[in-house]
Amino acid sequence: MTSTSVITIAVDAMGGDFAPQAVLEGVSAALAADPSLRVLLVGSAETVEPFAMVNDHCEAVATSQVIEMGEHPAAAVRGKKDSSIVVGCRLVKEGRADGFFSAGSTGAAMAAATLVIGRIKGVQRPAIATVLPTASAPCVLLDVGANADCKPEHLAQFAAMGAAYATAALGIRAPRVGLLNIGEEPGKGSQLAQDAYDLMVGTPGFVGNVEGRDIPAGTVDVIVTDGFTGNVVLKLMEGMSKHLLGEFKAALMSSPVNKVAAAVLKPSLGALRDKLDPDLHGAAPLLGVDGLALIGHGSSSPRAIASALRVGAVAVRAGLVDSIAASLGREGA
Amino acid sequence: MTSTSVITIAVDAMGGDFAPQAVLEGVSAALAADPSLRVLLVGSAETVEPFAMVNDHCEAVATSQVIEMGEHPAAAVRGKKDSSIVVGCRLVKEGRADGFFSAGSTGAAMAAATLVIGRIKGVQRPAIATVLPTASAPCVLLDVGANADCKPEHLAQFAAMGAAYATAALGIRAPRVGLLNIGEEPGKGSQLAQDAYDLMVGTPGFVGNVEGRDIPAGTVDVIVTDGFTGNVVLKLMEGMSKHLLGEFKAALMSSPVNKVAAAVLKPSLGALRDKLDPDLHGAAPLLGVDGLALIGHGSSSPRAIASALRVGAVAVRAGLVDSIAASLGREGA
Numbered sequence: 186m187t188s189t190s191v192i193t194i195a196v197d198a199m200g201g202d203f204a205p206q207a208v209l210e211g212v213s214a215a216l217a218a219d220p221s222l223r224v225l226l227v228g229s230a231e232t233v234e235p236f237a238m239v240n241d242h243c244e245a246v247a248t249s250q251v252i253e254m255g256e257h258p259a260a261a262v263r264g265k266k267d268s269s270i271v272v273g274c275r276l277v278k279e280g281r282a283d284g285f286f287s288a289g290s291t292g293a294a295m296a297a298a299t300l301v302i303g304r305i306k307g308v309q310r311p312a313i314a315t316v317l318p319t320a321s322a323p324c325v326l327l328d329v330g331a332n333a334d335c336k337p338e339h340l341a342q343f344a345a346m347g348a349a350y351a352t353a354a355l356g357i358r359a360p361r362v363g364l365l366n367i368g369e370e371p372g373k374g375s376q377l378a379q380d381a382y383d384l385m386v387g388t389p390g391f392v393g394n395v396e397g398r399d400i401p402a403g404t405v406d407v408i409v410t411d412g413f414t415g416n417v418v419l420k421l422m423e424g425m426s427k428h429l430l431g432e433f434k435a436a437l438m439s440s441p442v443n444k445v446a447a448a449v450l451k452p453s454l455g456a457l458r459d460k461l462d463p464d465l466h467g468a469a470p471l472l473g474v475d476g477l478a479l480i481g482h483g484s485s486s487p488r489a490i491a492s493a494l495r496v497g498a499v500a501v502r503a504g505l506v507d508s509i510a511a512s513l514g515r516e517g518a
Numbered sequence: 519m520t521s522t523s524v525i526t527i528a529v530d531a532m533g534g535d536f537a538p539q540a541v542l543e544g545v546s547a548a549l550a551a552d553p554s555l556r557v558l559l560v561g562s563a564e565t566v567e568p569f570a571m572v573n574d575h576c577e578a579v580a581t582s583q584v585i586e587m588g589e590h591p592a593a594a595v596r597g598k599k600d601s602s603i604v605v606g607c608r609l610v611k612e613g614r615a616d617g618f619f620s621a622g623s624t625g626a627a628m629a630a631a632t633l634v635i636g637r638i639k640g641v642q643r644p645a646i647a648t649v650l651p652t653a654s655a656p657c658v659l660l661d662v663g664a665n666a667d668c669k670p671e672h673l674a675q676f677a678a679m680g681a682a683y684a685t686a687a688l689g690i691r692a693p694r695v696g697l698l699n700i701g702e703e704p705g706k707g708s709q710l711a712q713d714a715y716d717l718m719v720g721t722p723g724f725v726g727n728v729e730g731r732d733i734p735a736g737t738v739d740v741i742v743t744d745g746f747t748g749n750v751v752l753k754l755m756e757g758m759s760k761h762l763l764g765e766f767k768a769a770l771m772s773s774p775v776n777k778v779a780a781a782v783l784k785p786s787l788g789a790l791r792d793k794l795d796p797d798l799h800g801a802a803p804l805l806g807v808d809g810l811a812l813i814g815h816g817s818s819s820p821r822a823i824a825s826a827l828r829v830g831a832v833a834v835r836a837g838l839v840d841s842i843a844a845s846l847g848r849e850g851a
Contacts, residue, residue: 320761333707399757400757417750425762436789453772
């Protein structure tokens, strides 16, 4: 599944706030950038067929149903067998695609990936992993929302899966793994964090607790937490970046002489904005399912979608799913 | 206790990374700024007596013990009856001070406030409340670390106490209260968040769930969460502000022409840094104890300490403790 030189990604043409237009533009850009990428474009015939007709390395897979944002995820996945999300996951399950990407309903994509593709043997709970920009190197944070309530053994598995992802997606050979907590010393924090710490001690790469302020500093390569805390952290970081860039922009525009200075600084500030841009990584994989399932932000831009497909191809080439299976075997041994 | 025109605050001279020097400078600045403020300076005789000798409105309270940062909080409070933290709280309990401030061990200050001053009748768990800078008006966040594990009924009490604090400290008459969660709709989130939501529905000011991205946007006046999530949020925001300002500074200094432009912008950027400065509020009260107990950051600067005393005087004048007691009476009614 992971060793062919051509990488095939199934893409949900119907998912996301700006679908299908943003998806089609993102797919075009990704295909242009990577000649060994092949896309199975899944969605309504009138959307996917004309696009596949005029784009090399793209094949249309027409579906008759769409899962809307408000639907109950598991019920929608069970009820809409010919939806773009369910069909996309089935393509992975059947080995016709190496991975699946959707910027549609996160809940439905998670439910479809888990129900249709299935879990890697031994995985208790799949987790969504995201890559954060930090002051030093990028850092993997998981879970960012698949599991609002977690047990200590879930967090210990997240550590192994997150480390495998850091190696596969970021090329970090021996990732340093930290547990998000509210104190540095062992014995600090909630009962969940204390129990997870005890389980994680001695596992490869575990460096102990990290605190909120360590996240943007980038002191570790992988940060493990429950899906409630992780989701709050991810959305807070997005909000803070937007807020502070806004404040900065307002300061630059606050007088005529400031505006002149701001014009001089424009290229440097553009580079900074790009560095902080969450679109750079584009999508978050649901780690623990037996195939690559990538979940994009609902507001994904064409650029984010192109990034997602690039990240997906990197993960497939690096053998992410097999290395997660192997790491859980080691963790369980 | 709260209605005299002179406000008396007991101050721990021994607490904080830069004590006693930073504390003494902060007290000087606060006394100079507010002629109706009186300080009981608590600490070793050689520190507090010479200072009180030369500063009006300051009285020395000599103590023989100090609680160190590494000590077990409750054990230290029980064992060191003549420590600056325990004596400071006793001054509040005995009505000799209207409030107590320490930048020393947060755990010890919490334990002393709870054990020595005692809780307001009906309070299940005191909570630490902090004031965050946001894109619009400042916002109260609680709990930021007193209770790593919470029950739904604790969060419902935090809502009432946080609203009383927003009124007393920020002058907001009818604060909007949000529950920090990982989705906007009812029924989202962890079991704790779902159960807390159900308890909070219908209470005055409750507007529903808020998400991580809403925190810096300032969409509500009070954000309620458990002490684990709140502590992660607080430290992440501090870390993000520092990180992003560092990135801006690096961008401004990245070329000679940028440096010239940066010089032009310096006053505006200084104003922005001040706006984001956590020192502006200086200290976080432990809400729910039967007297004002203010906890400062270990790294408190003289400016932060002066702000803390100013905030303390405002809270005393506004009758914070009585209004919390009244709000809990209403909540329980």
